[in-house]
Amino acid sequence: MTSTPAFFVSFDSLKILxxxxxxxxxxxxxxxxxxxxxxxxxxxxxxxxxxxxxTAFYTWFERRMIxxxxxxxxxxxxxxxxxxxxxxxxxxxxxxxxxxxxxxDKPVFTLAPIALLAPTLMIMIVIPFGTYASDQAFLxxxxxxxxxxxxxxxxxxxxxxxxxxxxxxxYAILGSMRGAAMLISYxxxxxxxxxxxxLLSGSLAMTEIVRSQSVWFILVMPMGxxxxxxxxxxxxxxxxxxxxxxxxxLGSGYNTxxxxxxxxxxxxxEFMAPIVTAAVVTTLFLGGSQGFDFLxxxxxxxxxxxxxxxxxxxxxxxxxxxxxDQIMGFAWKTLFGLGLFNIFLVAVEFMVAVKxxxxxxxxxxxxxxxxxxxxxxxxxxxxxIILANFVGKKxxxxxxxxxxxxxxxxxxxx
Amino acid sequence: xxxxxxxxGLGITMKNLVSPSRQFNIVQYPNRRASPFDxxxxxxxxxxxxxxxxxxxxxxxxxxxxxxxxxxxxxxxxxxxxxxxxxxxxxxxxxCAKYCPLGIIEIVxxxxxxxxxxxxxxxxxxxxxxxxxxxFCGLCVEACPYDALHMGSGFEEGKYRRSDLIINMxxxxxxxxxxxxxxxxxxxxxxxxxxxxxxxxxDEVGRHEKPTLEDxxxxxxxx
Numbered sequence: 047m048t049s050t051p052a053f054f055v056s057f058d059s060l061k062i063l064x065x066x067x068x069x070x071x072x073x074x075x076x077x078x079x080x081x082x083x084x085x086x087x088x089x090x091x092x093x094x095x096x097x098x099x100x101t102a103f104y105t106w107f108e109r110r111m112i113x114x115x116x117x118x119x120x121x122x123x124x125x126x127x128x129x130x131x132x133x134x135x136x137x138x139x140x141x142x143x144x145x146x147x148x149x150x151d152k153p154v155f156t157l158a159p160i161a162l163l164a165p166t167l168m169i170m171i172v173i174p175f176g177t178y179a180s181d182q183a184f185l186x187x188x189x190x191x192x193x194x195x196x197x198x199x200x201x202x203x204x205x206x207x208x209x210x211x212x213x214x215x216x217y218a219i220l221g222s223m224r225g226a227a228m229l230i231s232y233x234x235x236x237x238x239x240x241x242x243x244x245l246l247s248g249s250l251a252m253t254e255i256v257r258s259q260s261v262w263f264i265l266v267m268p269m270g271x272x273x274x275x276x277x278x279x280x281x282x283x284x285x286x287x288x289x290x291x292x293x294x295x296l297g298s299g300y301n302t303x304x305x306x307x308x309x310x311x312x313x314x315x316e317f318m319a320p321i322v323t324a325a326v327v328t329t330l331f332l333g334g335s336q337g338f339d340f341l342x343x344x345x346x347x348x349x350x351x352x353x354x355x356x357x358x359x360x361x362x363x364x365x366x367x368x369x370x371d372q373i374m375g376f377a378w379k380t381l382f383g384l385g386l387f388n389i390f391l392v393a394v395e396f397m398v399a400v401k402x403x404x405x406x407x408x409x410x411x412x413x414x415x416x417x418x419x420x421x422x423x424x425x426x427x428x429x430x431i432i433l434a435n436f437v438g439k440k441x442x443x444x445x446x447x448x449x450x451x452x453x454x455x456x457x458x459x460x
Numbered sequence: 461x462x463x464x465x466x467x468x469g470l471g472i473t474m475k476n477l478v479s480p481s482r483q484f485n486i487v488q489y490p491n492r493r494a495s496p497f498d499x500x501x502x503x504x505x506x507x508x509x510x511x512x513x514x515x516x517x518x519x520x521x522x523x524x525x526x527x528x529x530x531x532x533x534x535x536x537x538x539x540x541x542x543x544x545x546x547x548x549x550x551x552x553x554x555x556c557a558k559y560c561p562l563g564i565i566e567i568v569x570x571x572x573x574x575x576x577x578x579x580x581x582x583x584x585x586x587x588x589x590x591x592x593x594x595x596f597c598g599l600c601v602e603a604c605p606y607d608a609l610h611m612g613s614g615f616e617e618g619k620y621r622r623s624d625l626i627i628n629m630x631x632x633x634x635x636x637x638x639x640x641x642x643x644x645x646x647x648x649x650x651x652x653x654x655x656x657x658x659x660x661x662x663d664e665v666g667r668h669e670k671p672t673l674e675d676x677x678x679x680x681x682x683x
Contacts, residue, residue: 438462
């Protein structure tokens with residue numbers, strides 16, 4: 047597991063490379079400190095470019111697949127199967143005029159796309175891709191990795207509110223008000239879903255979370271997986287939770303006034319979110335880079351990410367948008383309760399394991415985790431059935447519609 | 461049991477994704493994928509000779525990269541955008557303008573022209589149709605007593621400005637006359653089909669035969 051493929055570029059190997067280079071030029075004493083900086087900049091450059099390119103191809107993939115799901119054709123004009131469509135889009139957006147409304151709050155308006163994009167990219171720092179040395183992250187093995195992710199993603203709501211507020215447009219401000227309410231509400235179920243993972247892993251570090259998954263946590267706690275997936279779908283404001291954009295109601299939501307390269311950056315951040323979310327969920331629930339030996343860990347990570355992205359796509363292409371009160375109700379009445387119940391369940395099972403002695407140096411044994419999986423799946427299915435009946439029976443009360451006096455004006459009477 | 465509809469919907473979309481019979485029930489406009497046989501038909505060659513002679517084109521078309529401009533079959537009764545208007549037949553009675561439910565036909569007649577003296581028709585100064593607001597009901601065509609106005613056969617009048625969508629009299633006069641056979645059985649009987657490109661002149665579109673000079677005398681002059 048610890049064998050390092052020769053082709054892989056890591057922070058440490060780059061640092062050694064730059065140190066050697068600096069010593070080669072005889073500058074070791076004056077510029078020795080800059081080796082780490084140069085290595086960090088190189089890795090960041092690599093990550094940003096890889097993320098931007100993968101997002102570009104992801105937009106093509108998403109539009110194409112949603113087209114297939116909805117019995118239409120996606121983009122198919124530029125290049126074979128339309129694969130050059132993202133480049134055409136970006137070229138178009140760059141050539142367009144970058145307008146700023148007169149009444150806009152210009153610094154806020156300008157900073158909002160960057161404030162939306164930067165946190166999304168920063169998450170990638172702590173994801174352990176497992177491309178070398180089993181499960182190390184690219185840039186930094188933070189020992190508070192998951193806390194870092196929660197903290198950084200909460201900047202999203204500010205960025206969206208900045209975009210709406212700065213553009214001085216009623217649709218934009220409506221969309222971002224909704225967005226702020228929704229994103230803040232959904233951070234609580236998301237944190238609850240993460241907490242149940244932390245209960246079992248016993249560490250905030252992403253690498254430790256991966257290492258503790260001798261049984262994948264999606265099997266151990268499906269309810270936590272559901273809560274986290276639903277909450278993170280809302281966090282990145284995709285259908286069925288896309289109240290922020292809500293094309294049929296708000297024009298285009300918070301990005302109504304944006305054009306040109308600023309809109310391209312907003313678009314990029316928006317479409318990068320599923321990739322990043324898939325990476326986080328893979329780490330937390332799908333065992334990260336774990337897999338069978340015939341493929342390296344990085345490939346397994348990519349396969350799991352792809353499956354999750356496909357799942358998100360499938361849901362997006364199928365389900366309609368919820369109303370704003372339904373969305374808030376879903377967060378506070380359903381996901382909040384499920385998250386708390388999940389934590390309670392996992393905690394009780396953990397305490398039982400400690401009492402019965404099913405632990406080995408602080409973590410649960412594989413056999414006990416499999417037992418937990420069996421119990422938790424049954425409990426989850428029962429809980430979902432009860433909840434669906436409970437929520438479904440509360441139908442929205444609607445008064446009987448009264449016919450308009452203008453309807454059939456010429457038909458009745460004489 | 462509530463909530464099952466969500467999964468039913470997911471099943472339907474997945475079926476859309478994987479089932480080929482659901483996938484290709486749409487015809488792409490204006491191009492469609494061309495098979496090697498289609499390409500051979502375009503080049504007017506034997507398919508086998510074409511495949512042997514153009515291996516690269518054949519390979520590309522099997523990959524789905526070769527496209528062919530194609531149209532869906534369209535009926536001759538199609539109510540299209542460019543109206544066919546014959547100024548020789550029009551008397552300026554403005555029946556079409558009166559019958560138009562949207563009021564988008566504007567007709568202004570004057571008394572300055574030569575036609576006025578003969579008592580046959582008004583002199584038409586303005587004849588505008590705002591097809592940006594037209595709903596192509598064809599009531600104006602039904603209303604025309606002299607068969608002067610006909611629906612067109614096209615549907616590709618995309619313009620950059622709304623003002624460009626107003627067709628004025630000069631454009632109507634200069635346009636190629638491809639009248640639709642909508643509400644014109646006399647055109648259908650003659651085998652007129654604008655989709656295949658047949659045009660009709662002003663003296664061919666009437667619902668009656670053109671009266672001879674004697675007939676005219678019988679009817680009007682000697683009465």
